[in-house]
Amino acid sequence: MSLFSTLNTGVSGLNTSSLSIATTSHNISNVNNPHYTRQRVMTSASIPLNTVPGDVGTGVKVDTIARIHDEFLYTRLKQSTNMLSYSSYSQQRLQEVARYFPDLDDVGIQKDIKNYYNAWNDFASNPSEGAQKINLIQNAKTLATNVQNTRNQIRTLQDSVNDELKTNVDELNRIGEQIAKINGEIGRVESLNQNRANDLRDQRDQLEKTMAGLIDFSVFKGVMVTENTIDVNLTDQGKDYHLNVAGFSFIDGSTFHPVVIDNAKNESAYYSVYHEQQDGRRIEMTGLLQGGKIGAMLDLRGRTIEEKGDGYPKDGTLQAYVDDLDAFAKTLIVQTNNIYAQSAQVRMESSPMAGLTPNTSLMNHDNSVQRGAFDVIVYDAQGNEVGRKTIEVNALTTMDDGSAQSIVGQFNRNVDDNGDNDATNDVDDYFFANYNYDPESKQGSLSFSPTDAQAGYTIAIEDKGSNLPGVVGMSRFFDGDSAANIKVDSALINDPSKLQGFSAPVDGNNTVGNAMVQMQYDKLSFFRSNGTVANETVEGFYRFVTVKVATDTESIGRNNDTNQALYNTIYSEYQSVSGVSIDEELIDLMKFQTAYSANAKVITAIDQMLDVLLGMK
Structure with missing residues (x-):
């Protein structure tokens, strides 16, 4: 030595x-x-x-x-990050939706509903007073406008979430590409067994945690290594690296397989997410992506987008709110118009009906049309009933397929409606039905026209459970078929004096006005998009919608508080080991x-x- x-x-x-x-x-x-x-x-x-x-x-x-890294603890941190990101984003968006329903402050649509029916009550008491007509139409316009605006606000938020989805998927791809590059660097540095690319692994962990905030994924990094001789908390993984998103390979070592987001398949421009194989074939993964901010966006916006129709999702929290507002508005329109059709008119013509060909089943065309019937009533100039005919509606009933069972066929059939053995004083002798369908515009219109315009006869409809008069709008107070287009009929807005509260055209008859007042207390059928039917009053169903929004918001808020506390606990534990x-x-x-x-x-x-x-x- x-x-x-x-x-x-x-x-x-x-x-x-x-x-x-x-x-x-x-x-x-x-x-x-x-x-x-x-x-x-x-x-x-x-x-x-x-x-x-x-x-x-x-x-x-x-x-x-x-x-000093604990892979088990780090995995829990990623999971808690994923859950917290999901609940935090959902809470932000649902709190925004809740602000669109300010009914707890005695303002909003619920207040508009009360004002609307109060106006009908005032009108029923004074059906000939012009001021009451103007007041009623103004309150109806306010209700319709606010229903439209609320729906439009939710749809705008839904559109915004869709745009954010594109941005976040692009961010997901950017992170994936960075991780793949870092994997290559780690492999180069750790080509010698004793070398450890510590800072590069930290960078990759940071990107993984950021990705966990976007989406749920699974990752395999090779055989787990525990080194108690260094630190009892030290567990790390090897040099292999495979990361899968929704079961599809996203990162394989230093090779990156980006996900593809595209909105070309539907009219709404809502995005779908795909895994693209090497041969260019795409496999949709929109319904498989879970967790994180992207999972929250898809659960809010909706995942299942049909190529046909309007192109909007058939599921999703926000879409459910839109659909329920549409169900609310449609039932309000149909039932109001059902009652208003009782008011005698010189001539009746329906709203334009898109896609309803003469031989299309009415019940298949619109789920609001039910098996039932309606009576067509003819009054003379003095308001006396001179004819009544019952029109049956079932699963096979069409507008005009040439059969005697169609609406036009039943109406125009020459039968003794009055049972007086006189073939010249029945409904078909005073009025005739016609269904005009334009193949180019694909729209049709049903009309009941007088055989003699100078005779002074009027016609009214009394529904008996079919909902057809209200669905097609034979005599309209409201126009439209959803919350997107509900409005007061333009003829009434332009000339409020045309508003009628009677059934038979005689002084003192306020049958229609009274029926409208009673309507607010009746339980009606609200046909929801998920196939269920809610039997509620008008105000009751709207309250159901607002309670659903409030409950969802409160629930995700509690969930987010729990996730935040869990994240804080795991993060503190992680920092105690690695910080x-x-x-x-x-x-x-x-x-x-x-x-x-x-x-x-x-x-x-x-x-x-x-x-x-x-x-x-």
Whole structure:
């Protein structure tokens, strides 16, 4: 054993202390970096010299620089990040929706409904007073406008979520591409077994955690390694890397397979997400993406988008609110028009009906049309009933397929409606039905016209459960068929004096006005998009919609509070293992500084011994 060997021993200690100080400095510098994992220099004794008296140590060697990382705890942190991101985004959007329904403050649609029926009550008391007609139409316009505006606000939010979906999927792809590049760098650095790409692995973990905030995924990083000799909390994974999203390969080592987002398949421009195979074939994964911000967006916006029709989703929380508002508006329109059709008119003509061909089943065309009947009533100039005919509606009934069972066929059939053995005083002798369908515009219109316009006869309809008069709008108070287009009939807006509260056209008859007042207390059928039918009053069903919004918002709020508390707990636990402690690092710094000074003194002592030795020569 020579002095030069001893000098090398001191140098090894000096270098190790220097590296330890550098690593400690690196830890301290990143104390405020939440994504940094503290590192530790791992050393062992160098191979000793085997001598007769015994082994003589040759110093210290650095085995590796390890990061103190617990993969199990980190996986839990990613999961809690995923859940928190989902609930946080959902809560923000549902709180916004809740603001569209300010009914708890005695304003909003519920107040409009009360004002609307109060106006009908005032009108029924004074059906000939012009001021009451104007007041009623104004309140009806306010109700219709606010229903439209609320629906439009939800649809606008839904459109915004759809736009955000595109941005976040693009972000998902950007992160995936970065992780693939980092995987390549990690492979290069760790090509030698003792090398550890600690900072690169931290960067990849940061990107994984960010991705967990966007979407749920599964990742395999090779065989799990536990090194209790370094730290009891240290568990990390190997060099392999495979990340799957919704069961499809997204990252395979340094190879990246982006997901594709496209909105070309439907009229609404709502996006669908696909996995694109190497041959260019696409597999839709919109319904498979779960968790995180993207999962929340899809659950809110809706996942199932039909190519036909309006192109909007058939599911989703926001879409359900839109659909329920449509169901509310449609039942309000149909039932109001059903009653208003009782008011006698010189001529009746329906609203234009898109897609209703003469031989299309009425019940198949619109689910509001029910198996039932309606009576057609003819009044003379003095308001006396002179004819009544019952029109049956069933699953096979069409507008005019040429059969005697169609609406036109039943109406125009020459039968003795009155049962008086007189074939000249029945409904078909005063009025005739016609269905006009335009193949180019694909719209049809049903009309009941007088056989003699100068005779002074009027016609009215009394529904008996079919809903057909209200669905087709034979005599309209409201126009439209959903919350998107509900409005007061333009003829009434232009001339409020046309508003009628009677059934038979005689003074003192306010049957229609009274029926409208009673309507607010009747339980009606609201046909929801999910196939269920809610039997509620008009105000009751609207209250059901608002309670659903409030309940959903409150539920996701509680869920988010729970997820936030869980995240805080796991994050604190994660930081206790991998985070940098200033106190601990300062203690290590003093320890390594002392070791450095001691090794420097060893080298100085050997240097002096060498001087003595050389001086002896």
